[in-house]
Amino acid sequence: MAERKKMSVSEILAAARAQAGGGEAAAPAVEPAGGGAADAVDSAADTPVVEKPAAKAAPKPTAGGARPSVADIMAMARANKAAADAPAQSPTKSAPKPTAKPAEKPAAAKAAKPVAAKAAVARDTASILAAARAGAKPGPVSKADAPPRPAKPAAVKPAVAADHAAKPAAAKAVPPRPAKPAAKKSDSEEDRRGFLEIALGSFMALGFTALSVTGGLFSLGLARFFFPNVLAEPPSRFKVGFKEGFPAGKVETKFVAQYGVWVVNSDVAGEQQIYALKTVCTHLGCTPNWLEAEQKFKCPCHGSGFYKDGVNFEGPAPRPLERYAIRISDDGQLEVDKSKTFQEELGQWAESESYVTV
């Protein structure tokens, strides 16, 4: 295995928990990975609306920032749990920030945490929506940074900072995303929605039509199974030829493939009989083979063996092979009737229908 220097899971998790606990510490460490901060700052500078950075930054951290990703946790943890000093590691990329951030953050974060945490418990979808409908500045994020917002340009940074600081604490329950529709309210909204409705509506219609058509065809296809594409069963009564075609002691196997029957002329209890044996093993229904050299029927599935008269003598088959009804028809040929079977163990082989005397 690899070197044991690897941190164990519990260590990683412990380190992560320590981070999450001290909200301030986690935020800066997370930021560089999330990469959202710089974007947010930029976009905030472009747009005059204050909610926007919040709204925009919000979705991102859910992916990478708010709940620190495993990669981040591991990065932090590997940094030897010195995450408390993490601000020092803050990326130099966001050069303007550090000056403002360390100063703002502790205050903002501490203010934000309790509020956000409490709000997080109470804030449900309904209340968020209500807030949004009231056209108010959406609560979750801006509430925390509302007080320290003197002017627009200045407000940006605290907003971002507080936003990030608040997240670790509030993240679980507060997806600030619902603020978005309210923030995006604009003139073109009606049109878009209309388009959506039309598009979605027709897609739905299309989908359901396709579904019902498929379903209908499928059931038709199923119904087709009730009329299988096979040749009709061979008749259950059939003629196998004249008695003379079955010399004594012979097992005729030529009817097996078509009718599943052996016609045997053999000596049964001192009487020469012709009988028709069913080619179904009485064990589990395989088709045994007639082995001429050994004078036995032998089943390939579990090795049952039957004498020429159909009586089982080896393997697991519990009872003798069954006989079909056989008789001499009006034209003198032997006729086998598969609709009737005779079982030895029930004493039915004594019935005169089950054999023809030679």
Add this chain to the structure above:
Amino acid sequence: MHSNGLFLKDVAGFLGSYYTGLAIMNAVAALILWRKKGQPGWAVTWAVFAGVMMILASLALSGSESLVPSLPLSARTLVNTLSGPMLYTLGTTALFTVLFVFRRFFVQPMAAWTVFNVALVLMGLSMADENFAAIVMKPDNVPIVGLVFLLAFFTWVATKQAVVNDDRIRQGLPPMEKLDDEKVLVWPDLVYTELICMVAVSAFLLVWAIFLPAPLEEPASSVKTPNPSKAPWYFLGLQEMLVYFDPWYAGVVLPSLVVFGLMAMPYLDFNKKGNGYYSIEERKFSYLVYQFGFFELWITLIILGTFLRGPNWNFYGPFEYWTPYKVEVLNNVDLPQMFWVNLLDQPLPRAPQGAGTLTQIGYIFLREAPGLALLGGYLLLLPPLLAVTVFRGYFAKMGFIRYMIMANLMLLMLSLPLKMILRWTLNLKYLVSIPEFSLNF
């Protein structure tokens, strides 16, 4: 078969790469051992072994009858004549016993590696035999060969861990699994590992599917049964069971009992130890019962059914040609026949002609009395008897109901090998045989 020359030409390429693979494998092992510096002796051994394998590979590649390494004909014939279901079962049982008793020896990596190499070389030597190769290299059967090695490997890993844990527990240390150094994060570690495995396995299956095509046969027909007719490999144990029992018992009751018994296990188990870690010493009884059921009554039966059962479900030695004309005398008789006719020299009790149903049933009971008595004793008398003797402690800890379920499950499980042995030794077909009602046991 004696037209060995042609066959050897065909198989030469395969055998050559087989031995080359063995050589590479051992060379790598030697290199790793050498780097680790712990066991230079073993490193040299495996390096030399790899050299020998290279020589075997070149011999095999020649494809000539006198050069291709193979087992001597006399040895093969000896194996064929000796082998039979009885010896196979006894042999595997003995093998498992040895492996279990000397597990401390076999869990050493070098011992296991030696056994592994010996098995592979024996297989290579055997594969120069046409009949052996025909069975082992059949596309259906290749997975079973893999199964044998995979199972051996995983059992070895688990046993090794169990042995280590047993040692640690004896020293008062917690088992390895409690040390937490084998856990990984689900995301990303585990998920990535799974992804990589998924890709690798898919690639492997693709290659397999291309090189070992499915053995398609002619269209199915209800009156034509292939000879031998084999279930899918994972059911071959079941098929072997069916040889010894009536279908309702081997095909329905026993498999359901297997499932039921597996589900019942956690409720029957009162031993709190061994929870979440491997250990043999702490739960010897459970371990042995389970391994017996799994290996002896399932895996070895699959192997028996796959490799050693040929046409007409006869037993064939590993180097024997599968001729459908093999004559094996397997006449077997039911217990009533043995008891009344052979022992007491009487005809079987038979209801007089035209007797009522009740009289007939009475006669059937009389006829089957010896079998029913045996069965009753086995299933009804043995459990209480065991409760006051062998399983006294278990009975006290488990209580009546749990103990009874356990005892009966175990006895029913043992009924399989017992019946097999009775069939092989006494040619006993059924203890109770009531074909009138399709009831046989």
